[in-house]
Amino acid sequence: MTGEIASTTALPNPEREPKNYLNAAWTVRSWLLTVDHKRIGLLYLAGITFFFLLGGAAAGLFRLELMTPQSDLMESETYNKLFTLHGIIMIFFFLVPGIPGVLGNFLIPIMIGARDMAFPKLNLMSWYLFMIGGCFTLYVTVAGGVDTGWTFYTPYSSTYSNTYVMATAVGIFITGFSSILTGLNFIVTVHKMRCPGMTWFRLPLFVWANYATALIMVLGTPVLAITILLVALERGLKIGIFDPRLGGDPVLFQHLFWFYSHPAVYIMVLPAMGVISELVAAFSRNRIFGYKLVAFASLAIAVLGFLVWGHHMFVSGQSLYAGMVFSVLSMLIAIPSAIKVFNWTLTLWRGEVTFSTPMLYSIGFLGLFTIGGLTGLFLATLGIDVHVHDTYFVVAHFHYVMVGGTVMAYLGGIHYWWPKMTGRMYPEGWARFSAVLVFVGFNLTFFPQFILGYLGMPRRYHVYDEGFQVLNVMSTAGASILGIAYLFPITYLIWSLKYGPKAPANPWNAVGLEWMTSSPPPTENFTETPVVDFEAYEYHRNAADSHG
């Protein structure tokens, strides 16, 4: 039967759309066994959206509990499991694979003029590993949860917790390999698959950002893998590696864990920065100010990111001198981050700025990421960190960077490239409304948490002092708005698949190889291999030509 459908679509019927990667084949098999990077990107989109909703639902539940100072919806145990679930899902199954998995997979080969990733089968395997890891997490969720927090600190995780630590660890271990293989694929693809004329400094900054991300994935994730393996050996085989009863050192676990998990926050935010570079350039019709600085800032963040992990352990019994060194190094990382923010802002200057939906998300990103980044400096300061450590101040800081930064950029990027990915336009009015709603809901959720943290409300408790209630109610109200605001794009984007107007090849009048092929692109991306004789973001090329 499927053969019949395939043969009818192959008929040279002028009424039908031209062949593209979506209508090339219709079978389930053609999706689940695809090696097309664009289809794999959409597979990631499906998986990631599912996990985002699941992680969001967990957050919604515990935000509801936090509306009142006493325990009414759930007990401490349930609460612990919910915030652990939220953390694990959002970090390992949304933020880390999100932008690289969906947008990176879809765009990198097109942006560099290649027909596919260097290793298409490995790419598919990455998605399967991601989903298998996800299944372990789903199993844990259904079976009864895990309560260690996403940080798995020993000896609680290795000895005392009676929850499903092993299954969670296995899930994250497997997903880690997905991340490693994605990073490996990106590195080799960017090195070896660029089309003629696509030099390193003609690469879109999205590619630079993902390349830097891939370096962290490849260098950091294996350390997480061995750390999780050691915890699993300790738990499963009763080998005492971090066991204080034998003279083992639980703080050593924290060192190893943060050696990955701090760079991992740059895995989460660097691709977002790459998206923002594309959006800001496209909607201010300007070349990115200081292109090379932004490109090198990505690499600088990747390198420096490996040298700051100790700032998570200022109060863990780390030596004061180590603390001072980590404090200074942590502040250094603000420099490349600030370079990026300044350069995006300067790109707006004298640009023809239009406030389409992707641009609204970008502007939101700039403000929220700046707040998130600056509060990171507070936390890098030893004395202040002692005061606000493990309070809601940290929670707010982290969410300003991750939700205000990465999620905003992810949504902006999805809107920007949606016409390219699906061949359909989304409804602009609804999209702008949702973007504003996300911004409002986000700030109402997390700004009160800065104040809560500064006033001393500790994180990870569901019962709190009555004086904190007003701010907590505000936060919960904001979370409700944010939750609804996220449902809008999911709804109208799916709606647009059938009812949205057909997208032209270049709806934004943007530059870049991805806009020079049809929407959606053919399976091989370009009808013939492009030859690049232009710089990235040449928005004034034609103007310059006419003047010259």
Add this chain to the structure above:
Amino acid sequence: MSTTATLPTHTAKKTPVVAHHFDDWTQQYDACVLGMWTFLVTEVMFFGGAIAVYMIYRWQYPMAFAYASQELSAPLGTFNTFILLTSSLTVALGVRYAHTGESRKVGWMLISTIVLGAIFLGIKAYEYYTKFEHNLAPLLNLPFDYAGPDPGPTKIFFGLYFGMTGIHALHMIIGVVLMALYIPAAFRNEYRDGNSLGIEIIGLYWHFVDLVWIFLFPLLYLVDRSLAAPM
């Protein structure tokens, strides 16, 4: 890396089939070799994490680690090092024969490597067995009889010993299986055209596994053999 990433054109007699997304064979070859080296970097970080843990504990408990190390058999460890280095030679010869298009010899070299790998694993299994017999395996709450000082850190030493050599052995088993998969092709004379890519990739992997052992052997077996026995 640049030397390994060049195509040995002098020996390539016929260009192999190029996958659809590559422009030519050189691009495919370079991509695959770079991919393998990148993978090996991740392996360095993986074992590096375990070695870092070992180093920190050895620095904290130098005497306990020195005495615990004496419980391992240096002669067996040395013999195994010799076996594994020899297997590196056979796999290197396999790569060479793949370059020169002597496909059957590639097959025999793979078989030799597998046999040497199996000998290594056999000896390793025997060493594990003796540790279990002497109650020096701190796994699964088994009895742990150790008369020397600091039984706690000694347990950590043996935990790391089993963990690190176990992960290494697992890598060897994977390597042996992968090589076994290449043997039929070798005896079907598929490497007669100097299409050495697959053999080179597996060769890189095997050399890496060897190299890990070159680190593990002195770290675990040769801490301080001149120390007098603790009791």
